Amino acid sequence: MSASTPRRSPKAQERHRDSERSRALILDAATAEFGAHGYAGARVSAIAARAGVNVQLISYYFDGKEGLYQAISRQWQERQAQLAPAGMPLPEQLRRFALEAVHNPDGVRLLAWTGLEYAGSEARPSTDMFAETINELRKRQEAGDLPADLDPACLVVMLMAMTMAPTTLPHVIEGTSGTDPRSPEFLNRFADQVAILARHLGLG
Structure with a gap:
């Protein structure tokens, strides 16, 4: 009878792959749990x-x-950079943010929870992207393309709130449109409408 083959220890590369897979599984699970x-x-x-x-x-x-939680926050900051790269017109940025309810619903719910639980702590989301958008809106004001009495910072907040409405106000959407606010068909139509409104407002 031949001796059984000794168990082989995993190579460093295999251990690294297992580690990366475990981290990814944990991050996905945490996003869902925090979002819920x-x-x-x-x-x-x-x-x-x-x-x-x-x-x-x-x-x-x-x-x-x-x-x-901090690791997930860093992931979201990276995702923001992908959604709104430098030079992209604001209406398209808003459309992409609205479509996150299709592609990353747990992430959008987590962002909403972050606001609900916010108590003035020092842990705040990165504002680099918002600062760039606000500066662009101020330039448009100086050029006469936007009304001078608009506050660019408040406008950015309103626009972000609009993109998150299917997550934060699903009952209002269903009550006003009779549509499932989480269906991909509605969310794609809503994202297009967000971009159309932004263009009508002269934002790009």
Whole structure:
């Protein structure tokens, strides 16, 4: 009888792939959990169950709940840069943000929860992208393309709120349009309407 083949230890490259896969599973599960319950209501045990990993692995990779939340925040900042690259017309940026309810609904819900749970802490989202947009709107004002009595910062807030309406006001949408506010058909139409309105306002 031949001896059984000894178990081979995983190579460094294989361990790295497993590590990256585990981190990705945890991040996806955390985005869903935070999006469903907010930071305060989310449970690390529930995130681990969603990801199919043990709780200790979350501590190992992210140093607990706060570190995991910060990692997701960094992911969202990277996503913002993809949605609104420099030079892209504002109506198209807004259309893309509105379409996140189709492509990344958990991320949009998480952003809404961030606002609901905001208590004036120092942990704030990156404002670099918003600053660029506000400066562009101010330039349009100086050129006479936008009314002088508009506050560019307030306008940006209103526009962002508009793109998130299917997530934050689904009951209003269903009540006014009789449409499922989460259906891809409605969300694509809504995103197009957001861009059309922005163009009619002279924003691009």
